[in-house]
Amino acid sequence: MTHSGPRAQAPDASATYVFAVGRDTRAMKTADLTGLAGMPGGERVRLLTCGTLTAVVQTVPAADFTDEVWQLRLSDRQEIERYARAHHEVVSAAAAIGPAVPLPLATLYHDDERARRVLDDEAARFHGALKRIAHHAEWGVKVYASHAPPERQDPAQNRPVSTGAGRREAPAAGAGLAYLNRKRGVHEGRERRREEAMNVAQSVDAELREIAAAARRLRTHDAAPGEQRVHTLNATYLIAADRTDELMRMTTALRERTGAQIEVSGPWVPYSFVGEV
Amino acid sequence: MTDLDFRQGGQPVPGPTTTNLADILERVLDKGIVIAGDIKIDLLDIELLTIRLRLFVASVDTAKKAGIDWWENDPALSSRASRNALEDENRELRERLDALEAATETQAARDDESGKKEDGQT
Numbered sequence: 001m002t003h004s005g006p007r008a009q010a011p012d013a014s015a016t017y018v019f020a021v022g023r024d025t026r027a028m029k030t031a032d033l034t035g036l037a038g039m040p041g042g043e044r045v046r047l048l049t050c051g052t053l054t055a056v057v058q059t060v061p062a063a064d065f066t067d068e069v070w071q072l073r074l075s076d077r078q079e080i081e082r083y084a085r086a087h088h089e090v091v092s093a094a095a096a097i098g099p100a101v102p103l104p105l106a107t108l109y110h111d112d113e114r115a116r117r118v119l120d121d122e123a124a125r126f127h128g129a130l131k132r133i134a135h136h137a138e139w140g141v142k143v144y145a146s147h148a149p150p151e152r153q154d155p156a157q158n159r160p161v162s163t164g165a166g167r168r169e170a171p172a173a174g175a176g177l178a179y180l181n182r183k184r185g186v187h188e189g190r191e192r193r194r195e196e197a198m199n200v201a202q203s204v205d206a207e208l209r210e211i212a213a214a215a216r217r218l219r220t221h222d223a224a225p226g227e228q229r230v231h232t233l234n235a236t237y238l239i240a241a242d243r244t245d246e247l248m249r250m251t252t253a254l255r256e257r258t259g260a261q262i263e264v265s266g267p268w269v270p271y272s273f274v275g276e277v
Numbered sequence: 278m279t280d281l282d283f284r285q286g287g288q289p290v291p292g293p294t295t296t297n298l299a300d301i302l303e304r305v306l307d308k309g310i311v312i313a314g315d316i317k318i319d320l321l322d323i324e325l326l327t328i329r330l331r332l333f334v335a336s337v338d339t340a341k342k343a344g345i346d347w348w349e350n351d352p353a354l355s356s357r358a359s360r361n362a363l364e365d366e367n368r369e370l371r372e373r374l375d376a377l378e379a380a381t382e383t384q385a386a387r388d389d390e391s392g393k394k395e396d397g398q399t
Contacts (some may be wrong), residue, residue, distance in 0.1 A: 015316060062316075074320070075330075088301050102304065125310065141307050221327075271307055
């Protein structure tokens with residue numbers, strides 16, 4: 001039901017931006033949302049009751065939330081950061097009040113009435129998701145392996161052709177072959193280290209899944225230029241609130257055992273676990 | 278980066294404030310609960326967006342501290358950047374040329390100097 005299309009819009013038309021949806025509890029109803037900026041250019045962040053649910057919404061200028069404007073916004077690192085962080089801030093604040101299901105960035109309705117109707121239609125799914133994430137938080141876990149050392153530091157045994165006393169004469173016959181062999185040694189060493197790093201990542205993931213209610217693998221990030229480590233695992237786990245300590249203990253133990261760098265981030269609103277399972 | 282919050286009980290709340298942008302984007306762009314909005318906005322998936330924005334640097338702050346602002350100058354990212362690339366190359370070449378010329382002059386001066394002292398020896 002996307003009522004997109006060219007809709008004749010007054011320049012000052014507005015739209016209702018929905019951040020998150022929670023249960024219509026007293027805590028939610030009396031929540032203090034002042035101080036939340038919300039989307040740039042929007043009015044104050046407020047609550048919208050829709051039957052058994054309460055949505056955290058904001059009235060925003062419609063002209064600023066068209067596909068066209070967003071396509072430009074998505075090409076601008078600073079802009080996308082500004083909007084993504086604004087969204088994240090409100091979602092996090094909503095989840096601080098009670099379980100809240102975050103909606104994807106830029107979920108908009110023509111007005112409150114439209115938003116209310118759609119959310120009401122989907123009430124059963126929201127309640128299902130709310131039940132699933134209650135008393136749980138999402139924790140991100142990233143594993144990094146150290147970068148392969150530069151080739152000249154490779155151990156000498158990786159150079160199969162080290163002739164005689166090992167004196168390096170001026171390029172002689174076979175120097176090309178030696179070079180190729182050395183290259184191959186370096187390559188094999190790199191492959192071996194890569195495999196080891198992947199195994200570590202696998203076992204970290206496998207162990208953490210044991211204590212998680214749900215788990216997801218995200219795409220690993222490429223190394224930035226000059227970064228001396230390789231991202232081998234980007235995973236995220238839905239962890240019950242009373243197992244947080246266990247998660248910390250496990251990651252500490254895994255760090256010690258594997259020697260890998262393990263970064264933990266959280267608690268997050270369970271963004272990654274509100275979809276249909 | 279491990280900005281942990283050990284608040285006991287209650288609801289898990291705000292993600293770490295130092296959270297890096299890639300981590301946030303991965304989550305806020307996730308389709309999550311599928312629900313149609315009235316206004317259709319085509320969000321790229323995180324993979325495409327990452328490619329476009331080269332966001333895998335830890336965080337903007339960290340990156341800036343480390344002096345990494347290459348995304349602003351990545352030719353693939355903006356036409357301005359590709360123009361800058363040429364200008365930069367041009368400028369670098371000029372600088373190198375200046376440096377070389379300066380070095381040559383200094384060397385020449387020094388040679389002159391030592392030539393006088395050491396009686397013609399170079």
